[in-house]
Amino acid sequence: MSRTHPTDPAPDPRFPFPHTPAPTRCRTRPELFDLSSGDLSGDTKEAAQKRLEQARRSCSACPIVTECLRWALVNKPVTKDGVFAGTTPGQRNVLRRRLADRLGPDWVDVLAARDQARRARAEAARHTPLPVPQARIVHLDRELNGPLHVLPRLTSEEQRLNRSRLEAGLKAA
Numbered sequence: 403m404s405r406t407h408p409t410d411p412a413p414d415p416r417f418p419f420p421h422t423p424a425p426t427r428c429r430t431r432p433e434l435f436d437l438s439s440g441d442l443s444g445d446t447k448e449a450a451q452k453r454l455e456q457a458r459r460s461c462s463a464c465p466i467v468t469e470c471l472r473w474a475l476v477n478k479p480v481t482k483d484g485v486f487a488g489t490t491p492g493q494r495n496v497l498r499r500r501l502a503d504r505l506g507p508d509w510v511d512v513l514a515a516r517d518q519a520r521r522a523r524a525e526a527a528r529h530t531p532l533p534v535p536q537a538r539i540v541h542l543d544r545e546l547n548g549p550l551h552v553l554p555r556l557t558s559e560e561q562r563l564n565r566s567r568l569e570a571g572l573k574a575a
């Protein structure tokens with residue numbers, strides 16, 4: 403994000419800002435997203451409202467709006483002002499309170515742990531081939547060897563005959 407000042411606190415490194423090759427409007431028209439009172443001096447209330455609406459419209463068409471909102475919520479120290487993902491600072495505080503209600507007061511750490519676990523699973527999946535489902539093996543077997551031939555059920559007389567042949571063969575051996 404280009405809206406941070408050198409003296410601002412650094413964003414939480416556990417949550418990198420989402421990447422997009424698209425030139426987001428907050429980069430090309432940052433003044434629309436700045437709600438700080440200094441920048442609004444001289445603005446009429448209507449003009450400020452108009453800029454806010456323009457920023458919101460831009461965010462709603464932004465390809466990374468969902469990820470941007472998450473980033474803004476977990477990075478309160480660097481998103482105290484301005485519009486991020488179409489939200490004002492007050493709206494983000496409401497969303498943060500809801501997250502704290504749902505996940506607990508350490509909700510930022512909870513989200514960071516989830517992200518870490520997801521990354522670890524993705525990494526493991528890259529190095530460990532997924533097991534081939536059994537159904538796929540059966541399908542391949544049929545393709546290579548043709549359908550399974552089920553033996554006809556023997557009558558009790560045929561079973562008796564086979565048993566006596568087997569016993570005779572075992573005796574002779």
Ligand code: SF4
Pocket residue numbers: 426427428429435460461462464465466467470471485486487488
């Ligand atoms: S959603 Fe975020 S990155 Fe996209 S234009 Fe809005 S503030 Fe910028």
